[in-house]
Amino acid sequence: MTKHLLSRRSFAALAVAAPTILPARSWAQATGRWPDRPIRMVVPFGTGGGTDVVMRLLAPKLSAILGQSVVVENRPGAGSTLGTDYVAKSAPDGYTLVLATLSSTGVAAGLYRNLPYDPVRDLTAVAPTNFVPICHSVTTTGLKVRDTADWIAQLKASPGKYSYGSSGIGSTGHLASANFLQRVGAEAVHVPYRGAGQVFTAMVAGEVQFNSDIPSFMLPFQREGQVKTLFVATDDRSPLMPEVPTAAEVGLPGYKAYSWYGIFGPAGMAQPVVARLAEAIDQALADPLISQRLEEMGTPAMRGYTPARFAQYVKDEIDVWVPIVKASGASVD
Known part of the structure; x- marks a missing residue:
């Protein structure tokens, strides 16, 4: 893109x-x-x-x-x-x-x-x-991630250990996470759910470690310290999360979702x-x-x-x- x-x-x-x-x-x-x-x-x-x-x-x-x-x-x-x-x-x-x-x-x-x-x-x-717009977030339940570089290193060090949720096979969240993995050369398990609400519940519980979704949906969980949003996959930072860098700023130029x-x-x-x-x-x-x-x-x-x-x-x-x-x-x- x-x-x-x-x-x-x-x-x-x-x-x-x-x-x-x-x-x-x-x-x-x-x-x-x-x-x-x-x-x-x-x-x-x-x-x-x-x-x-x-x-x-x-x-x-x-x-x-x-x-x-x-x-x-x-x-x-x-x-x-x-x-x-x-x-x-x-x-x-x-x-x-x-x-x-x-x-x-x-x-x-x-x-x-x-x-x-x-x-x-x-x-x-x-x-x-x-x-x-779409952002990329990780759970804080049982997972410690400093930043995107650290997260990519963890993913590469343990192929298939981590999993990500989405609203179903072929959903935007599924493709966004799959493209992220392909771009950084890492592997993880896709766990499809019947809706975003189930994905967020699984994220907070640590049943899945990451997902890609709307910044506003991630914001309440981020404020509570339940997830950490690593970047937004758009040209500009989200006004809802001005502290969160864009994909380009974390070393992923050209990645969009x-x-x-x-x-x-x-x-x-x-x-x-x-x-x-x-x-x-x-x-x-x-x-x-x-x-x-x-x-x-x-x-x-x-x-x-x-x-x-x-x-x-x-x-x-x-x-x-x-x-x-x-x-x-x-x-x-």
Whole structure:
């Protein structure tokens, strides 16, 4: 991943022109009164993780904007591909959607030999929600690590002794840790869980020694001295952890890890429904309380994307990440 690619997705560059807004009567005529019943929003990860938190933050506002309940349903498994595939195979009526991620699209396309859906062909890209930086942390339970150099030395001295957790095979956290190990020439055991909440519990208990996840999720554990964050895998230091160096500062130039979340539906959704939904998502992200909460999490909103622009963004990400995943050697049958 080059600095250009990451800076292209930098926080300031995420604000662009907003989607075209049609008059209320035109919307009603074009969408046939959509929505006229509750909307189901699938989160393809377990409870307690970033996608779950973000979707439950957005759901009440979307419900108010659209005039129908937005019901969040967790369907974890297979690194987010199980829930994403469920939506890909659902009726394209605008009532079953998924908050997918980079791991559900660009990573999955390179990781799974038999991915049951095509991220471009079988999904309708509606709108992104937020950009997600990643940091690398180790437990302090039964482990003493001074800094990144010391940690790399320990990993190399004991191949396979240590383990790392993630929200599942193919998740962003899995790939971020796997790429870190490959880059430093070390080996460790991957332990997949059904959600980030389980990973944090295992980290604090010392059942796994490290993982890669969102800085804001690590921050409470770091404050309590339960984990030690060694670096953030972004160009700049996280405002949430200004004392934590970047990957480049600890001797890992070029190493990047990030994700993003976005709402998708099955292929074949009516264009007026897609446009209305994208407008509602953008409106929800503009809410000051939601925007502030996302900033507090260190995962800024990605506002102003038309469905067409988001679809191109997803295609570009697939082109970037499939080669990275294949180069990592990670694969799933």
